Amino acid sequence: MLTQRKRLGLALIGLAAGLFFVVLSLTLYVINVNNFLHSDCPLPPGVCPLHKAVPAESLFGFGIDGILATIGLFLFFSKEQQTQIVNMDKLKSISDSLEGDDKKIFGMVIDSGAIFQSELVEKSGVTKVKVTRILDKLEAKGLIERKRRGMTNIVMLRQS
Numbered sequence: 001m002l003t004q005r006k007r008l009g010l011a012l013i014g015l016a017a018g019l020f021f022v023v024l025s026l027t028l029y030v031i032n033v034n035n036f037l038h039s040d041c042p043l044p045p046g047v048c049p050l051h052k053a054v055p056a057e058s059l060f061g062f063g064i065d066g067i068l069a070t071i072g073l074f075l076f077f078s079k080e081q082q083t084q085i086v087n088m089d090k091l092k093s094i095s096d097s098l099e100g101d102d103k104k105i106f107g108m109v110i111d112s113g114a115i116f117q118s119e120l121v122e123k124s125g126v127t128k129v130k131v132t133r134i135l136d137k138l139e140a141k142g143l144i145e146r147k148r149r150g151m152t153n154i155v156m157l158r159q160s
Helices: 004-037 056-077 080-097 100-112 117-124 128-140
Strands: 114-116 144-149 152-157
Touching: 004 056, 080 100, 100 114, 100 117, 100 128, 100 152, 114 117, 117 128, 117 152, 128 144
Parallel strands: none
Antiparallel strands: 114 152, 144 152
């Protein structure tokens, strides 16, 4: 399954390949036209500025093309998704080490990624005070963080 990042990488690689062929064909065309128009130039080919092997504009185009291809390859071959899976495995093992309502609340935060504290109270069936105390413990352990949003908090996994 291709992630959005890998699809973007493939798109950039495809764009770079297309750009390469466009710049190459235009470069060859310009070189052929210059050779035809200046075939009777009295200056030696090494001195005549119109007998350059590759025009500067083409070099610029190839440079941009190389940058696009490099970014595309980087996006396609980067391993970001695997580190997220490792982190989820780590979070699941931490969750397994908890007991009772602590495990239940932390599991709900893991599953949602971010959830309102009031929603935790509603969905867990645990009292508001107990949820607050559990979240205090989890926050002290560095597992979650709470951000104030109006009259409630958003509870999310702590970014390490």
